[in-house]
Each structure stands twice: as structure tokens, then as C-alpha cells.
Amino acid sequence: MIKNILKGIKAYTGTFALISKLKLWKYFLVPIIISILTATIIGITAYGLSDNIGRLIAKIWIWDWGKETFTSISSVIGAIAILAIGLIVYKHIIMALSAPFMSPVSEKIEMHLTGIENQERRKTSFKEQLWRGIRINLRNLLKELLISIPLLLLKFIPGVNIISTLVLLLVQAYYAGFGNMDYTLERHFKYHESIRFVRKHRGIAIGNGIVFILVLFIPFIGIILVLPLSVTAASLKTVNILKEEKVVLSKEISGQ
Numbered sequence: 001m002i003k004n005i006l007k008g009i010k011a012y013t014g015t016f017a018l019i020s021k022l023k024l025w026k027y028f029l030v031p032i033i034i035s036i037l038t039a040t041i042i043g044i045t046a047y048g049l050s051d052n053i054g055r056l057i058a059k060i061w062i063w064d065w066g067k068e069t070f071t072s073i074s075s076v077i078g079a080i081a082i083l084a085i086g087l088i089v090y091k092h093i094i095m096a097l098s099a100p101f102m103s104p105v106s107e108k109i110e111m112h113l114t115g116i117e118n119q120e121r122r123k124t125s126f127k128e129q130l131w132r133g134i135r136i137n138l139r140n141l142l143k144e145l146l147i148s149i150p151l152l153l154l155k156f157i158p159g160v161n162i163i164s165t166l167v168l169l170l171v172q173a174y175y176a177g178f179g180n181m182d183y184t185l186e187r188h189f190k191y192h193e194s195i196r197f198v199r200k201h202r203g204i205a206i207g208n209g210i211v212f213i214l215v216l217f218i219p220f221i222g223i224i225l226v227l228p229l230s231v232t233a234a235s236l237k238t239v240n241i242l243k244e245e246k247v248v249l250s251k252e253i254s255g256q
Contacts, residue, residue: 008207
């Protein structure tokens with residue numbers, strides 16, 4: 001698992017150069033706009049809700065002694081909870097709506113790696129790609145929230161909150177990497193086949209997603225670069241795995 005996580009992280013090496021070499025920046029324009037608008041809306045909403053969530057949590061403490069301390073802690077936990085949930089919602093919205101624009105990026109990377117332009121694949125339209133992205137990310141959003149909310153509640157327990165934070169990061173990373181890998185898998189696998197593929201290679205998804213999450217913490221620049229870098233890295237690694245598993249051909253294999 002750790003070895004595959006490191007492979008997923010290492011795939012980011014050289015992504016800037018590859019994007020420029022294949023002239024892919026133009027494909028990221030609409031997704032970048034989607035990313036900025038989504039981050040702005042969620043950020044404003046999260047800022048407005050954090051204090052309210054903190055006060056709501058503080059009501060649990062019915063005693064006068066320690067009330068002020070618990071309220072302060074509740075405000076911090078409320079802000080963390082809103083940030084975590086906001087990040088979850090943000091990434092699934094941008095990955096779902098960006099699906100039709102990211103598919104050509106992934107396809108060009110696949111052509112570059114295999115040397116074959118007319119690879120045998122599933123034919124899908126813009127509408128089908130969008131629906132696939134929404135379906136995958138809605139499924140992942142619900143599953144991630146079901147796992148993340150209990151982890152956020154564990155932050156009230158000293159010591160345990162450190163472990164829950166680490167697990168929360170890994171969960172968020174897994175589903176971010178899942179969405180990025182599916183831009184490639186969409187051409188070769190049906191919905192349930194893609195889910196099985198990512199589960200089999202979950203370490204790669206986590207590695208890709210860890211960098212995805214870390215890039216987002218870079219002020220402003222993060223929401224601009226997160227999709228170009230993560231989608232390129234995920235496409236590189238996913239295509240190479242598909243080549244190894246003989247799902248896609250390359251010139252060496254096909255004899256072209």
C-alpha cells in the first residue's frame with residue numbers, strides 16, 4: 001500500500017512539462033473557472049457558518065464551569081468541521097462538472113504514452129461524460145460524508161483526534177484520486193468496473209489525492225493548479241497500469 005501511495009505521489013513529477021509539451025493548458029480553462037467559482041461560494045458559506053456551528057456545539061456543555069473554554073474549543077472544531085466538509089463538497093463538484101473537459105486531456109496523455117491514436121475504447125458523448133462524472137462523484141460524496149462525519153466527532157477525544165485527522169486526510173485523498181483516475185477509466189470501463197479497478201489500486205488513488213489536498217492549501221494558486229496537476233498525474237499513472245494489465249495496447253505490444 002505505502003509503495004503504491006508513493007507511486008501515486010511520484011506521478012506528479014514532470015506534470016508541468018508534459019502539460020506544456022502536449023499543449024493541454026487550453027483544456028483546463030473552463031475547469032479552472034469552475035474551481036474558482038465553487039471555492040469562492042463554499043468559502044463564503046463556510047465562513048458564515050463556522051461561528052454558528054461552534055455555538056451549536058457549545059450548547060452541549062450545560063455546566064457553568066469551563067463554559068468559556070469549551071465554547072472556544074467548539075468554535076475551533078466547528079471551523080475545522082466546516083472546512084473539512086467544504087473541501088469534500090468542493091472537490092466532488094469540480095471533478096463532476098469538469099469531467100467532459102478532462103476526458104480529452106486524459107485521452108491525449110494516453111495517446112502520447114501508447115503511441116496509438118485510435119485505441120479501442122468506449123465511445124461517449126459530452127452529455128454521457130458529464131453524467132458519468134456526476135454519478136461517480138455523487139456516490140463518492142455520500143460515502144465520504146458517511147465516513148468523515150464520525151471522524152470529525154472523534155476530534156473531541158484528546159489523543160484520538162490526532163489519529164482521526166490522519167484517517168480523514170487519507171479518506172479525502174482516496175476519493176480525490178478516485179475522481180481523477182476515472183477520467184481515464186471512463187473510456188475503458190463501465191461504472192462498476194471502474195469502482196473495482198480503483199479499489200484494487202487504492203494506494204495510487206491515495207497518493208494522487210494527498211498531493212491534490214496539499215495543493216489546495218496553497219492560497220489562490222492551489223485552486224487554479226489543482227486540476228491540471230492532479231488529472232495529468234492520475235492519467236499518467238492510470239494509463240501505465242492499464243498498459244501493464246493489457247487493457248490498452250502500445251506500439252511495442254501491437255506491433256505498429
